[in-house]
Amino acid sequence: MKKALTRPLKKLGLYHPLQSAYRAALRSLSGTWYRIQYRKQSGKGHACNFCNQRFGKFIPSFPAPENAAAIEKHHVIAGYGANIICPNCQSTARERLARLCLDHFIHPAGKKILHISPERKLSPYLRSVADVFSADLQPGFYRDIDPSVQMVDLTKMDFSNGQFDLVIANHVLEHISNDRDAMLEIFRVLKPGGRAVLQVPYSTKLSDTIESAGISDPCWQSAMYGQEDHVRIYALDDYMFRLEEAGFHVKVVQPGELLRLSDVAQQPEECFLLVTKPA
C-alpha cells in the first residue's frame, strides 16, 4: 500500500482491516490456483501436519531480489527453498517445523502459552488444545488470525514472573533491536522448566552476528540483513550464546534427526532449538 495512503487510513482505523481483507482475498485466490496446479502431486511424498495432505512437491519460496544477496552471501537459513508452502492449506515450513517440534518434544495440550506474532495455521491449532494469550507490538496485523490478540512489547511485558508454560516467538527476535531484553523478559515470564520456541533466521558461516542497533532504513536492511525489517543476521553460535546468557538451556535438534522423526515437508538444513528455562 502506498505510504501516502497509509497514514490517513491508520487515522481512520481502516488500515489493518483493509490489509486483512486484501490478504484474505489474495490467499483465497492463490489457494484455488495452487490446488489446481498441484493436484497431480497430491497423495504422495511429503506430508503437511496441519491439513494431513501429501504432495510430491510443495510450493517453493525464494527471496525477493533485493533480499537475495545478503541471504546467499551469508548462507542464511531463512525459510526459503523448495517445499515451503503447502499447496492445500498454505501452511509454511516454519509453522510445520514449530508444530512438529511442539508435538514431539513439548506437548502443548493444556499448557498456558504466550504466542507472539501469532501465525495463521499455528494459532488456531494451539488455541484448540491450550490456553493461549496472543500478542504483538502491532496487534492490528494479527486480528484476522486471532481477534483477541493484545498489544505487548516483548522487551517490557506487564506479566508477572513465571506465568507461562510456553512462549512462542517464531521468527520474531531478528526484528527487535534490543533482543537481549526480550530474551530476559521471555525467561522471566516462563515458569521454571518452561519451554520457548524462538526460531530465527541464522547463518552457520558467520562467526559473529552482524547487526545495527536502532536501524530504520528498509533498503539498507534488505541489502545487509536480507529483509526490510530485520535488524541483524544471527551467527547460530552467537544466538545460542545470547539465549544461554539470558539463563536458558539450549539443545540443538539437528536437521538429520528432524528428518528421521517425520515425513513432514521441512527445510533439509534447518535445526530446531529446544529452549528451556531450568527447573
Ligand SMILES: [Zn+2]
Ligand atoms: Zn497443509
